[in-house]
Amino acid sequence: MVAPPDNDVLWARSLHFTHDDGSPALAGVSLGVREGEILTVGGPRGSGKTTLLRCLSGLAPAQRGEVWFNSVPVHTMGATARERLRRDRFGWIDPAPVLVPELNAWENAALPVMLRGTSRRRAKTAALEWLERLDIGEAARKRPHQLTQSERQRVCVARALALAPTVLFADEPTAPLHRADRAHVLRTLTTAARSHGITVVLATHDTDAAALADHTMTLLDGRRVNTVHLPPVTDTEGRAACSLSV
Numbered sequence: 001m002v003a004p005p006d007n008d009v010l011w012a013r014s015l016h017f018t019h020d021d022g023s024p025a026l027a028g029v030s031l032g033v034r035e036g037e038i039l040t041v042g043g044p045r046g047s048g049k050t051t052l053l054r055c056l057s058g059l060a061p062a063q064r065g066e067v068w069f070n071s072v073p074v075h076t077m078g079a080t081a082r083e084r085l086r087r088d089r090f091g092w093i094d095p096a097p098v099l100v101p102e103l104n105a106w107e108n109a110a111l112p113v114m115l116r117g118t119s120r121r122r123a124k125t126a127a128l129e130w131l132e133r134l135d136i137g138e139a140a141r142k143r144p145h146q147l148t149q150s151e152r153q154r155v156c157v158a159r160a161l162a163l164a165p166t167v168l169f170a171d172e173p174t175a176p177l178h179r180a181d182r183a184h185v186l187r188t189l190t191t192a193a194r195s196h197g198i199t200v201v202l203a204t205h206d207t208d209a210a211a212l213a214d215h216t217m218t219l220l221d222g223r224r225v226n227t228v229h230l231p232p233v234t235d236t237e238g239r240a241a242c243s244l245s246v
């Protein structure tokens, strides 16, 4: 087993993942992310973005390959240790904003912080701070059904950031939003993460996200590819970009 570079907070080597029904999802993906960096993972539908995030976060261990977090091997951890790691050090944002309907916005954002053992008062302060920063402070006392989809998704972002995770995994967090809302959520998410030195691994179809990232990678059929942009050509000459496996 080769130890990862010291300065990578998250490092993965040759991840292979096949679903229970035999569907291949990852075929040898490697990557490294340094502390406080933002990495976007792009690629078409079904290319393996969600599976990669699940493997990196220990949610679904890869069948082959290695994942290291701060030079600690995640791929050899048992289920309980991985659960603890996810609870204490990782944050997760899903494409759809799932909130507890009976709780208001700040209670939803504070819930995981309280579950970690923090007092209600401190958890509330952290939740309210993040809701303010994400421009939904005024909605703090509203229930999810009283919020727009964009506001609900920002509550989910606040909920993930209030935990002060070392690494935040965001799986297409802007997928259900309009273009203007997408840009706003992406900007606030990346700005907030940068201001707190939070490392972000962001799966996204959003081409604007690349401009906010330190590094971008693209998946195609479970492999990393390099996208080569060629000069524009006429329709009869062919397509303007192609992807090469590396």
Ligand SMILES: Nc1ncnc2c1ncn2[C@@H]1O[C@H](COP(=O)(O)OP(=O)(O)OP(=O)(O)O)[C@@H](O)[C@H]1O
Residues within 6 Å of the ligand: 019, 020, 021, 023, 024, 025, 043, 044, 045, 046, 047, 048, 049, 050, 051, 052
């Ligand atoms: N639970 C599952 N069972 C079987 N196959 C699955 C399952 N989840 C995903 N797959 C398959 O694994 C491959 C990778 O899927 P994955 O969801 O990781 O891709 P993705 O890039 O995140 O796609 P999307 O952009 O649609 O979210 C696809 O072929 C998909 O059909």
